[in-house]
Each structure stands twice: as structure tokens, then as C-alpha cells.
Amino acid sequence: MHVHKEVTRWLTAGAVVTAAALALAACAGAPANDAAGGIGGVGPSTLTEPTEPITITYAGAAYAADQIQPVIDAFHKAHPNITVEYESVPFDDFNSVLAARLTNASDAIDVFDVDMPRTDAYVARGWLADLTPTFPALAQSVDPGSLEAATVDDKVVTMPYQTSSNILYYNKTLLDAAGIATPTTDPAARLTWETVTEDAAKAQKAGAQYGLVFDQIDRYYQLEPLAISAGGGPGASGDGNLTPEVANAGWLKAFTWYGSLFEDGLSPRGVAVAETPNLFAAGQTAYFVGGPWWGTQFTGETDLDFGVTAFPSFEGGEASTPTGGWSLGLNPNASADKASAAAIFMQFMGLDDGGYAQYLSALAVPPSNLEGSAKFYEAETFKDPRFAGVVDLIKSELANTSTLRLQTVGYVEFEDIMTRAFDDIINGTDATQALSGAEKDLTEAWAKFQ
Numbered sequence: 098m099h100v101h102k103e104v105t106r107w108l109t110a111g112a113v114v115t116a117a118a119l120a121l122a123a124c125a126g127a128p129a130n131d132a133a134g135g136i137g138g139v140g141p142s143t144l145t146e147p148t149e150p151i152t153i154t155y156a157g158a159a160y161a162a163d164q165i166q167p168v169i170d171a172f173h174k175a176h177p178n179i180t181v182e183y184e185s186v187p188f189d190d191f192n193s194v195l196a197a198r199l200t201n202a203s204d205a206i207d208v209f210d211v212d213m214p215r216t217d218a219y220v221a222r223g224w225l226a227d228l229t230p231t232f233p234a235l236a237q238s239v240d241p242g243s244l245e246a247a248t249v250d251d252k253v254v255t256m257p258y259q260t261s262s263n264i265l266y267y268n269k270t271l272l273d274a275a276g277i278a279t280p281t282t283d284p285a286a287r288l289t290w291e292t293v294t295e296d297a298a299k300a301q302k303a304g305a306q307y308g309l310v311f312d313q314i315d316r317y318y319q320l321e322p323l324a325i326s327a328g329g330g331p332g333a334s335g336d337g338n339l340t341p342e343v344a345n346a347g348w349l350k351a352f353t354w355y356g357s358l359f360e361d362g363l364s365p366r367g368v369a370v371a372e373t374p375n376l377f378a379a380g381q382t383a384y385f386v387g388g389p390w391w392g393t394q395f396t397g398e399t400d401l402d403f404g405v406t407a408f409p410s411f412e413g414g415e416a417s418t419p420t421g422g423w424s425l426g427l428n429p430n431a432s433a434d435k436a437s438a439a440a441i442f443m444q445f446m447g448l449d450d451g452g453y454a455q456y457l458s459a460l461a462v463p464p465s466n467l468e469g470s471a472k473f474y475e476a477e478t479f480k481d482p483r484f485a486g487v488v489d490l491i492k493s494e495l496a497n498t499s500t501l502r503l504q505t506v507g508y509v510e511f512e513d514i515m516t517r518a519f520d521d522i523i524n525g526t527d528a529t530q531a532l533s534g535a536e537k538d539l540t541e542a543w544a545k546f547q
Contacts, residue, residue, distance in 0.1 A: 123485050136252060137223035138429030140231035141437045144444060152180040153207040158191040158254065158311035160258070160457075166458045171512045172418070172445050179438045189394050190315045192509075199224050199428050207431045208439040211247035212253045213421040214502040214512075217337075221506040221546075225254040226429040231440050232256065238448050242420050242464035255424035256443040257465035258453055259476075263312075263319060263419045264487065265293070265409060266377060266385040266395070268305070269402040272296070275303035280406035280484030284493045286414055287407040290354065292321075295456055297363050300383035308363035312373050313385035315519040317512050322500055323351040326410040331503045332515070333539075337547050338505035341539035343515065344532040352519075352528040357521050366523060377403075377506065388419075389461045389491060392478040403489050420499035422462065453456070463491065510542040 121397060159167060162185045169181050184206075186194050191210075198206045219225050223530045228235075229252050236244055243257035265288070267280060277296045280288055298306025313319040321331060329347020334340050338499050342348075358364040368376070377385035386408070395403060409416045427436060444455045451469030454462075461478045463470050475489045503511060518535035522528055 099303060103412060115500075128473050130516045135223060136220055136225060136227045136249070136429070138226040140228045140427050141433070141440050142230040143437075144231070144441050145437055147434065147438055148175065150178050150180065151434060151438050152182055153435055153442065154182050154184060154205065155439075155442070156191075156206045156209040157182045158186050158188040158196065158210050158212075160539060161185050162229055167288045168446070168453045172442060172458045175445065175449075176441060176484060179441060181442055195219075196222075196225060200430060202430075205428060205430065207435050208430050208442060209428070210273065211424045211426040212256070213243070213255075214244060214504065214508050216255055216424070217249055217506045218506050218508050219426065220249045220254055224431065226419055226431075226436070226441075228253045228256065228427060228443075231427075232444070232448070234449075236385055237468060239465040240467060240470070240495060242495070242501055243422070243424070246501055246504070247420060247424055255426050256447040257422075257424045258447045259422035259424075260392075260452050260463050260465045260495065260499075261388055261420055261422045262463065262491045262499060263322075263388050263408050264405045264490060264494075265407065266391075266403055266405055268300075268377070268383050268385075268386060269367065270380070271300045271303070271305045271383045275299040275305075279404060282404075282406055282490045283497070284407045284416070284490060288324075288409040289412040290409045291412050293409050294354075294358070294363070297383050298361070298435065301363060303512075305367055305383040305384070306381040307376060309358060309384045310364055310368075310373050310376055310382045310386070311389070312385065313370055314364070314368070314373060315516050315523060316370070316419070317515050317519075318502060319419050320351075320355070320519060321502060322408065322419055323355060323411075325417035325500055326414035327351040327412060331500070331508075332511065333503055333505060337507075337546065338503055339348045339507055339542070339543045341511075341536045343518070343539070344529070344536045348530055352522050352532060354411075355477055355519075356522040356528050359524050360525065372522070389463075389478075389487065392461045392481070392484060393542040396481040397485065401483075405484060408498070416498040417500045418494045418498045420495065421501055422465070424465075430489065462494065507539075507543045507546050511539060514538045515540065 110493055125320045162183055198204055235253055239257050242261050247253055247255040247257050301308040327347040327350040329345050332343045334342055359366050374391050378394055410416045451472050452464045452466035454464035454469045454473050461474050461476055479488055514535050518531045521531040
């Protein structure tokens with residue numbers, strides 16, 4: 098059993114963020130006045146097709162070159178005078194590469210991937226051009242969450258092209274063996290985490306190796322909704338979201354519960370993020386929290402009798418689900434002709450005929466574009482009977498319960514510190530100790546932004 102290469106890469110680069118992302122805050126090329134930065138320039142107000150050949154450089158961390166090539170080939174066919182040279186950069190190195198090359202005229206990047214929660218941090222460093230005059234109708238074309246992630250100080254600074262959602266997979270064979278009723282895909286009948294925990298223990302006693310496994314076991318992307326549902330909020334508040342709040346009653350409730358999953362053996366310790374879906378694909382896990390992008394792998398297992406239901410909430414708490422993905426940013430130092438060509442490419446990726454997703458079928462990840470989403474939901478993966486009801490479920494979650502990750506200039510530090518805290522909780526540290534320590538670390542790390 099193995100994880101599909103393209104799925105692993107997307108998760109590593111987007112919704113999953115490694116601790117090495119701290120390079121953004123520490124890289125030598127970052128401006129010294131991080132907190133005093135701002136939007137670095139203004140994009141073109143009109144998109145003019147070039148009459149002479151021009152080449153632009155696109156640096157990406159979301160996809161490997163072979164995965165994005167069908168999209169670029171389609172763009173070249175539609176815009177023969179613009180050549181896009183794609184450079185796939187490992188996500189761990191991405192921020193330092195941007196810092197070095199957004200201001201280097203001889204080796205400049207013209208357009209680049211932006212992981213949505215990093216938007217404010219990139220703006221503070223002056224790395225993003227103002228695209229408000231470039232794409233005035235963006236609000237009518239992309240989902241509200243993606244638009245919010247693309248907007249800083251009422252200015253559109255990125256072109257969203259990909260969003261995401263999460264669901265709860267269940268192994269019907271393991272649930273049947275424990276006498277557990279099959280859940281519905283109706284979000285109005287959303288399970289509670291308390292019920293899932295109880296049923297996961299029953300399934301484990303009836304033969305499941307693990308009762309409940311989170312795909313991204315220590316990542317804020319997938320764990321933030323636990324704190325939201327428990328009433329703890331996203332983790333910070335105040336001016337610029339720079340007052341940490343990760344040790345309040347809601348956070349303690351959520352992560353005391355989360356730590357108990359590992360303490361009680363319902364979830365495994367010592368399993369890498371890249372391996373968690375394999376546990377479900379192998380039929381070893383009763384419940385698995387993950388995105389629809391795992392559908393390609395799971396539907397490929399002909400003997401795996403699975404179904405899907407809504408991402409649970411805590412009893413009495415609000416429903417909250419992960420969301421967010423990738424956008425494109427424009428180098429504010431790009432020349433006028435390259436900026437125009439890059440903007441044409443950005444429009445192709447995010448807007449034209451529904452955006453990039455129609456040319457890329459490697460992953461079942463919803464595009465930000467509303468028209469493109471309609472095409473996405475027609476994917477063959479979702480026609481598998483085991484995925485019955487998932488399309489309406491994802492649509493409902495994106496419209497009603499999706500929660501963006503914390504928007505703050507201090508996001509990179511936040512995610513790194515919280516990942517360490519989550520790892521400590523998984524490995525047995527009391528949630529009060531881990532979260533109190535994280536709050537102290539955040540206060541110190543964010544002092545430079547005050």
C-alpha cells in the first residue's frame with residue numbers, strides 16, 4: 098500500500114505545512130521591517146495580449162512539473178505569444194526562494210504560488226502586487242472563503258485557484274461488525290465527536306486496529322475546527338490577530354479530548370502524516386478524517402467498503418470545517434510587459450472557463466472558481482457508489498461551515514509553534530501545559546510585529 102505521489106506532494110505543499118516553513122520568518126532575504134511592510138506595487142489595469150513573444154517565470158510549490166504541465170500546455174495553446182516557464186520548488190525551500198528572487202532582476206520570478214494563510218505575511222514583506230484594478234469582478238467568480246483569503250486591507254492581492262474541504266470517512270465493514278449504524282451524508286445529522294469517540298472504541302473492540310485517525314495529525318489546517326467547535330476561537334484576536342488565545346477553555350477542551358485519542362489507543366502514535374491514509378485504505382481504521390483528494394486512492398481499493406459523512410462537531414458546539422488552498426501572486430517588481438503577461442496567465446488559472454481544474458484531474462480538490470467547481474463535481478471519482486452524497490455534502494460545507502485558517506502577519510510563526518504543541522499533546526504532554534507554553538512562545542515570537 099502506498100500514497101499516490103501527486104496527493105502526497107499537494108498535501109505537503111498546501112494544506113499540510115511543515116515546520117521548515119519557519120524559513121519565511123528567518124530567511125536572510127526577507128526585509129528587515131517585516132511588520133512595517135505593505136503591498137509592493139499595482140498590477141496592470143488592463144490585460145493586453147502581447148504581439149511579440151514573451152516569457153514569464155512561474156514558481157510553484159503546489160504541483161510537480163509533470164502534474165501542472167497539462168494546464169500550461171492548454172495556456173500556451175490559448176496564448177501562443179506567452180511562454181510560461183514553470184519552476185517546481187520544494188515547499189520547505191519556497192519562502193527563502195521567494196525572498197531571494199522577487200527582488201533579483203536577473204533571476205526574477207514573475208508569478209508564484211501563495212498558500213492562502215500566508216497572504217498577510219507576504220503582504221507585510223512587500224511581496225505581492227495590488228490586483229484590485231486587474232481583476233475587478235473577482236468577487237463574482239470565486240467562493241467567498243477564497244475571496245477573503247485573497248483580500249488584505251480591502252485590496253485583492255492574489256488570484257485564488259484552489260480551495261478545499263474535509264469529510265469523515267468510515268469503514269462500513271468495521272462499523273457493521275460493531276453494530277454501529279451507518280452515518281448519513283446529511284449535514285443536518287452531523288455526528289458529534291463524543292459519539293464518534295464512543296463508536297470508535299466499539300469498532301476497535303470488534304476488530305478495528307484503530308478507531309479514529311486524523312489525516313493531518315498535527316496540522317492546524319485540520320485541527321483548527323476542533324478549537325472553533327469547542328468555543329475556543331481560531332487561536333488569536335486583537336489588532337492584526339496578534340494576541341494569542343490558544344490556552345482558553347475551548348482550546349483546552351478540544352485538545353484534552355484530542356490527546357485522549359492517542360492516550361487511549363484510538364489513534365496511533367508514531368505514524369507520519371504521509372502514512373495515515375494508508376491505514377484507512379488497508380481497512381484498518383474505523384473512522385478517518387480527510388479531504389476528498391484521497392478518493393482516488395480509496396476508490397482504487399475494490400474491497401474497501403467505505404462511506405462518507407460530515408466533519409463532526411462537539412456536542413453543543415458550532416459546525417466548523419477546514420478550508421483554504423492555493424492562490425497566485427504577482428511580483429510587484431515585474432516589468433510592465435511581464436506583469437501584463439503574468440496577469441493573463443493568472444486569469445487563465447483562476448477565471449477563464451472555470452479555471453485550471455478542467456485541465457488537471459490528478460486530484461479531487463475543488464477549484465476556487467464557481468464555474469469550475471461545477472465541472473469538478475462531475476469527476477469520475479465521485480461517481481463511485483461508495484462516494485454517494487459527497488458532492489452535495491462538500492457544497493454544503495464550503496457554503497456554510499468552512500473556516501479559514503488564522504489571517505495574521507504572524508501566521509508562519511503561529512503554525513510552527515502550534516505544530517510543536519500538537520506533537521507534544523499527541524505524545525502525552527498535558528494539553529494545559531502544551532497550550533500554555535505555546536501561548537507564551539507566540540507572545541514572544543509576535544513581539545516584533547507589535
